Amino acid sequence: MLPALCEVLTHPDCNLRYLGLVSCSATTQQWADLSLALEANQSLICVNISDNELLDEGAKLLYTTLRHPKCFLQRLSLENCHLTEANCKDLAAVLVVSRELTHLCLAKNSLKDTGVKFLCEGLSYPECKLQALVLWNCDITSDGCCSLAKLLQEKSSLSCLDLGLNHIGVTGVKVLCEALSKPLCNLRCLWLWGCSIPPFSCEDLCSALSCNQSLITLDLGQNPLGSSGVKMLFKTLTRPNGTLQTLRLKIDDFNDELHKLLEEIEENNPQLIIDTEKHDPWKKRPSSHDFMI
Known part of the structure; x- marks a missing residue:
């Protein structure tokens, strides 16, 4: 063929x-x-x-x-x-010189933190045009997030990042949130599906959402946020003038207090759609197909 x-x-x-x-x-x-x-x-x-x-x-x-x-x-x-972390060194060189490449999916490759570090070196060059990067299930930990956070704090072409199904830990979430809080961060879409984010990390997420002016999509699906974590996020989102348009999260206990907060969000931020993962969450994973069309 x-x-x-x-x-x-x-x-x-x-x-x-x-x-x-x-x-x-x-x-x-x-x-x-x-x-x-x-x-x-x-x-x-x-x-x-x-x-x-x-x-x-x-x-x-x-x-x-x-x-x-x-x-x-x-x-x-x-x-x-x-692909392995060693391949990322060559890929980083591609990102620097490629005049057209804007979307790259590297999902399900064991790139690890070293591979991410190499990629970030390529992404940091002003000549790099890449806008969307899919790193779903790539064996990335908090160290890889530190490299990405450093990149996002600077002026970068990257606007969509999928880190789903990586064990980024509390530290990983924290450094990403710190990056989102910086004025030069222009990330518009962030997927953190199934990253084992605990309830107390929602404090960092809330802090980032309070000052970020670029993020329109945040996927926190299949993370054990608990009622306390969801409550913190909802309280933050009741404030008007946010840029977020889509939030995805898992709610195990949809109580009256959360219902009331949700009503306030709908009134103050009518542009925001909240997906509570009532249906099959696997069907909504950002895939290579989504980034190819």
Whole structure:
């Protein structure tokens, strides 16, 4: 299949804009041929090669393509491609020189804190154009959050960040909230689904929401916030003039006090939609597909 596809991609009349190659089990030579085809193609802007084992050679070929001045890819998903922290060093170099790449999904790769640190080094360059980064289930802890928090406090192109299903801990939440409180932070969407955030971390979240003027989406789903944590968040959100438009969280005990606070939020911040995860939460996870369209 890939040889024929490469021939199509290099044809001058090819107008293909989206390419999905999920679980295609290509050989190293086929990845090489595809890389050359991507360099020659002038129409592709979205490529999804999730669930493929690229190996080091395949990954390096792809990075070379992304650095090519005639590569026009804007959105790329490498979800579950067996990438490691070492691969992130090459990816960081790509982020610095790529003129078009704005959306990158690296979900389900064991990048760890070292990998995140490498990525942040690339993201810190003013030439970097990346806007959305998906790091769902990448074995990231509070150390990785410290690298991201430092980046977010400075002027950065990054506006959407998915850290779902990482054990970022209390310290991770705290440093991210400190970053959200800084005037240069322009993060608009933050997903912290299933990050084991405890009730007392809501104090940091409330502090960030009180002064942040850019965040429009905050996902705290599947975190054990408890009634006390939800109450703190709701009290903060009863104040008008907030920018938040979507808040997702899990409520185990929806009591009368929370109902009353919710009514106040609806009155003072009518633009805010609160999702209490009554339906299947897994179906609402930001996926590579969401970032590719």
